[in-house]
Amino acid sequence: MQKKNKTISLKTNSGSFELDVKEATVGPNVIDLKRLYSQTGLFTFDPSYSATASCESYITYIDGNEGILEYRGYPIEQLAELSTYLEVAYLLFNGELPSENSLEDFRANVKANMVIPQQTKKLFEGLDKDSHPMAMLTTAMASLSSIYHDEIDIKNHEDQKKFFFNVLGKTPILVASIFNHRNQTNIGQYHEELSYSENILSLFFGGNGEYKIDPVFAKALDILMILHADHEQNCSTSSVRLTGSSGTNPYASIAAGVAALWGPAHGGANEAVVKMFGEIGNKDNIPKYIAKAKDKNDRFRLMGFGHRVYKNFDPRATIIREECHKVLNAMENDDDPMFELAQELEQIALKDEYFIERNLYPNVDFYSGIIYQAMGIPKEMFTVMFALARTLGWATHWCEMQSQPSLKIGRPRQLYLGEQRRDYIAIDQR
Ligand code: CMC
Numbered sequence: 001m002q003k004k005n006k007t008i009s010l011k012t013n014s015g016s017f018e019l020d021v022k023e024a025t026v027g028p029n030v031i032d033l034k035r036l037y038s039q040t041g042l043f044t045f046d047p048s049y050s051a052t053a054s055c056e057s058y059i060t061y062i063d064g065n066e067g068i069l070e071y072r073g074y075p076i077e078q079l080a081e082l083s084t085y086l087e088v089a090y091l092l093f094n095g096e097l098p099s100e101n102s103l104e105d106f107r108a109n110v111k112a113n114m115v116i117p118q119q120t121k122k123l124f125e126g127l128d129k130d131s132h133p134m135a136m137l138t139t140a141m142a143s144l145s146s147i148y149h150d151e152i153d154i155k156n157h158e159d160q161k162k163f164f165f166n167v168l169g170k171t172p173i174l175v176a177s178i179f180n181h182r183n184q185t186n187i188g189q190y191h192e193e194l195s196y197s198e199n200i201l202s203l204f205f206g207g208n209g210e211y212k213i214d215p216v217f218a219k220a221l222d223i224l225m226i227l228h229a230d231h232e233q234n235c236s237t238s239s240v241r242l243t244g245s246s247g248t249n250p251y252a253s254i255a256a257g258v259a260a261l262w263g264p265a266h267g268g269a270n271e272a273v274v275k276m277f278g279e280i281g282n283k284d285n286i287p288k289y290i291a292k293a294k295d296k297n298d299r300f301r302l303m304g305f306g307h308r309v310y311k312n313f314d315p316r317a318t319i320i321r322e323e324c325h326k327v328l329n330a331m332e333n334d335d336d337p338m339f340e341l342a343q344e345l346e347q348i349a350l351k352d353e354y355f356i357e358r359n360l361y362p363n364v365d366f367y368s369g370i371i372y373q374a375m376g377i378p379k380e381m382f383t384v385m386f387a388l389a390r391t392l393g394w395a396t397h398w399c400e401m402q403s404q405p406s407l408k409i410g411r412p413r414q415l416y417l418g419e420q421r422r423d424y425i426a427i428d429q430r
Helices: 036-040 076-082 085-094 100-112 118-125 133-147 157-183 196-208 215-228 235-244 250-261 269-280 283-294 315-330 337-350 353-357 365-375 379-403
Strands: 006-012 015-022 060-063 068-071
Touching (some): 006 036, 015 036, 068 076, 068 085, 068 315, 076 215, 076 315, 085 196, 085 215, 085 379, 100 157, 118 157, 133 157, 133 250, 157 196, 157 250, 196 215, 215 379, 235 250, 269 379, 283 337, 315 337, 315 365, 337 353, 337 365
Antiparallel strands (some): 006 015
16 A cells, blocks of 8 residues: 655755655655656656666565565565465466465466467468577567457456456467477477466477476476566566557567567576576686676676676575476486586675675576476577566556556656757758
């Protein structure tokens, strides 16, 4: 519940102004700057939005100093341990935990949408099997807007719900189609008795009818999906919100989120991390790469390290590191060289002044690839796996935003530093 507004005074050369302060349930309050320009003639300058709250939201809370992440108020540690991805999906979308019956209805609604249209199936034929899976996902997601458009009233709650279930049902099929298109294999079957994450494994690997789902992999995948489900106003979610604020097609908004996630500073980091481990090769080379990461003349960064918000630790990385142990132990591969290299790299970096001073810690992307790789998912697919899980967060934010009466088109301003000229001469006279 939002509390009563306070005010703050701002002194400028032209006078003193009162600005409202909006109070958060928990976490930093915000200064309401909506009237700043009309009152003072000034804009604010915050190019990467590191000090700007772009919206009001009830979905996810992060305390970066304390390493806290909560979905609808529940700590991520509890959800990862005790919940399932679909239960978390219900929670994010509805704001409350489900009863057994309501979860069953929810699951049936998702399942009813786990089929992709013929046009989308055909689309893959036109995509090179070696093109990047995130390029394929951006295209495939955007293509849904060519099918689901005319009948959607984005302000209608029932239509929002239809979109939510449709995108939650279809994304696993799109992602599994991409995986199988790359491998030129057949997509597996959906099985009624399997969980959402078990079905994802079945769709990926079950096409030849011989795949047996390992419960350790299924549990690990479900945990990864929960951890990646939402992260409040990150780059991709903000892209979905900004795109959606114009009233455009919701699938086109999600495609914008997929495109934003692809970059190595965001979800693309999980692929970049495993590439980096390969480049480092063995533990002896770690000091060389630490030195490169610290060298300001070198563009190399320690991938999977650092975060805009977390300045102590990323709670998701802690859970994933633990899950790596479980998965590799179950595979009797405790001394997996990549995992050993990753842990050694983490230990060395965490003792280094450069990383200590800048509060740089492993983030969600540092260890996740080790689990995906153990499951047989190649590194080029890692960011697609992230997108598969995050689609839930994107769709939830899109629905929240469309339901908010305060929604206006997003339109930042700028600090103009270019020329202003009055000496134009027609081309034939120059
Ligand atoms: N390796 C080396 N130095 C780093 C790193 C890194 N991974 N991350 C930040 N720094 C340094 C940076 O050079 C700067 O140093 P200085 O103050 O001397 O100029 C300082 O730390 C602050 O960095 P910043 O770039 O201003 O911080 P930011 O909040 O803008 O960037 C980040 C956050 C995640 C983009 C960045 O830490 C990074 O590039 N990390 C590697 C890529 C990565 O793992 N991305 C995944 C993020 S988590 C999942 C997700 O968002 O999807």
